[in-house]
Amino acid sequence: MAQDDSVDTSDEHADLDKLNKNIERIESLSKRLTAALARKKPIPAALQGPSQDLYLKAANAYLSEMINNPAKIVDHQIGYWGKTLKHYVEAQQRLVKGDLTPPPDDSPKDRRFSNPLWDSNPYFNFLKQQYLTTAEAIETTVDELDMEEHERKRMEYFTRQIVDMLAPTNFLATNPEALERAVETEGESLVRGLENLVRDLEDHDGEMIVNLADKSAFEVGKNIGTSKGSVVFRNRMFELIQYAPSTETVHATPLLIFPPWINKFYILDLKEQNSLIKWVVDQGYTVFVVSWVNPDESYADVGLDTYIEEGYFTAIEQVKAITDQKKINVVGYCIAGTTLSIALGLLKKRGDKSVNSATFFTTLTDFSDQGEVGVFLDDDFIDGIEEEVNRSGIMKSLYMSRTFSYLRSNDLIYKPAIRSYMLGEAPPAFDLLYWNSDSTNLPGRMAVQYLRGLCQRDELATTGFEICGETVHLSEVTVPMCAIGCETDHIAAWDASYNGVRKMGSKDKTFILSESGHVAGIVNPPSKKKYGHYTNDDITLPPQEWKAKATFNEGSWWPRWEAWLKARSGAQIPARVEGDSGHEILAPAPGTYVKSS
The missing domain is CATH 3.40.50.1820 (Alpha/Beta hydrolase fold, catalytic domain)
Known part of the structure; x- marks a missing residue:
């Protein structure tokens, strides 16, 4: 009896069809994305951040400290360098020995790093510890600046905004949960994330504002605001x-x-x-x-x-x-x-x-x-x-809602953005968040x-x-x-x-x-x-x-x-x-x- 050497290619065809459909979706979404961004209206520079005077005062305070108290600055920098380098050497030594467990991690608990891979995977743990060490060094430097109290508080706040924005959780290549989801769904989560991004831009005339709640889930007078x-x-x-x-x-x-x-x-x-x-x-x-x-x-x-x-x-x-x-x-x-x-x-x-x-x-x-x-x-x-x-x-309403959101940026901006754009999840049907977005x-x-x-x-x-x-x-x-x-x-x-x-x-x-x-x-x-x-x-x-x-x-x-x-x-x-x-x-x-x- 002749042996049947034919190969079942149905799975390959299905994967190819899925890939082609995703490419078509991405092309369509890219056109919508361009159109949505074109509707964005310019925001006055004065409402984008504090004046340059604040940063100049902070820089002058730091330079003054370097001149008047160089030992303090050097001590601070050596402490930061030493902690960073020690962690790097420990990680390298483990890898050389074939040990794929991370070095000891005494970094503070942080809800952003709740995925187990931040603790168990040597690459992600290295990123987490280096980020937290650097964040601590920056915050300590700002906290010790010789500035008027109110200005120092402002500097602390806006520095924290920058530090939070640069967290490894906010980028696909350094977010293990987003990468896992992309692999599990064969990239479908990223396409859904792009769909969510385009929808949010269209809803807000080109402004990057994350929809915190599923708007289709609520109607005032029908399932919220219903008291007679x-x-x-x-x-x-x-x-x-x-x-x-x-x-x-x-x-x-x-x-x-x-x-x-x-x-x-x-x-x-x-x-x-x-x-x-x-x-x-x-x-x-x-x-x-x-x-x-x-x-x-x-x-x-x-x-x-x-x-x-x-x-x-x-x-x-x-x-x-x-x-x-x-x-x-x-x-x-x-x-x-x-x-x-x-x-x-x-x-x-x-x-x-x-x-x-x-x-x-x-x-x-x-x-x-x-x-x-x-x-x-x-x-x-x-x-x-x-x-x-x-x-x-x-x-x-944009200016007021954005201001209040940045007071809790990790909870009201970055976390929802990660969930929506990198994990491809639909916003939740949460009445309080729906109201929060319904500003005037x-x-x-x-x-x-x-x-x-x-x-x-x-x-x-x-x-x-x-x-x-x-x-x-x-x-x-x-x-x-x-x-x-x-x-x-x-x-x-x-x-x-x-x-x-x-x-x-x-x-x-x-x-x-x-x-x-x-x-x-x-x-x-x-x-x-x-x-x-x-x-x-x-x-x-x-x-x-x-x-x-x-x-x-x-x-x-x-x-x-x-x-x-x-x-x-x-x-x-x-x-x-x-x-x-x-x-x-x-x-x-x-x-x-x-x-x-």
Whole structure:
């Protein structure tokens, strides 16, 4: 019988077909990539980084140290060289002996290097240890520069940005997880990564912004921002939403919430399980929320005075009229809390007693300590912003969202980019990250007022802030108040928030410190049983002493705040229904303004 020498080539044909299809996809994606990049608009140089003066001062400080204290510089460099060379020699000696295990690794734990190959593979372990050693040497050098404290902090921050950007995890050739995935998928992960990159560029007009969440997974009003209610008032600044009751009776005094206008209000109503709005409604309150307009160029001349007169004061009067109450309780979150404090000072000057009590969520009113965001509040950046808003009329959402992202660049830029572009993974269906990307513009005049008068000059807590024809001081906030700070807040540092509370004129003050950060510390429902909180009645103490003597309480701060609010919300009355006061219902919640991009 003749032997069959034919070879089955079906697998080879399949591989070839797959390769050809991937080549076609890459060619198509390359054309889309070019088209997307062509849509990119130039960003002013002043908004791309700090002025050269900062780097010149750092260089001069280093040169001065070399001249005045050469022994210190030499000692530092020899220490770095010695550590680097020792690690290199140890690795070489092991390879010569045929030992493929890395030398001892006492480098600090770092989530970026969680893949086992960073510890077990000699090549990747060598890269990791050399990078961490170099990063430590650079950071130590900057930390020891003889510079003014604020400038040194800025230098530390921007140096850290460069060091983080150059991490071996951020490059395909030095990322073991990305290389493994590429081999496992025969390059398919890299093609999917290119698709993700092109999609992100197309979504953001050529800007390199990683989509943090799957945008197709959410629709405001359908699966997020779904609490039942109605828009009962609208003007050019906001829509006023009244939420439907879920109890037969409610407290007589209504609650009006002012969210920040740098993001959409539904952070307080992401889904039923973690909605602060729904939870407060379920406790028996008539809840109103302001949904701010997303301004375009026509809002260029809108300032904080407009937000107060046409926003805060109008909303307060509407809630009073709808509920037939002379006084209401109010909440301000972040920048809306800062502006609420100004509004309360104005009401005090005008003899208006419409506000019964005020609550501040992660609010800065004393800017003497600007926290981490302070690196962006010097004239080099603010001058650039002022020039840009004078040209365009608005501070585009791009600048604000990018600034906050770089405060947590490893978590909000590099890690998502690695996952999306090098591993080829689709962004997760995560509601919080979806909201985080749904940012808004700021009116030009308002942005400059806030940055100059409040952030830079700290006028509200010092000389007084000029607004609506008056000069308002923080001491003129005299209503009963409760403030919630968040322990790891990188936007509104809790101790700065606490210091602002101490300067307010209220005799009835409560401060609660939640665990976690700017958002997770606030969106912390009792059902999660995740983050606890600190309490201490002595608001006269300095921040760290207050915390050291505080009582730690397990679980969410929500019930503690609600007990505080309940004591200031009056007797129970039959529940109010939207429109039962005769006000026209304009649209179902969450309204129309929240959906504008």
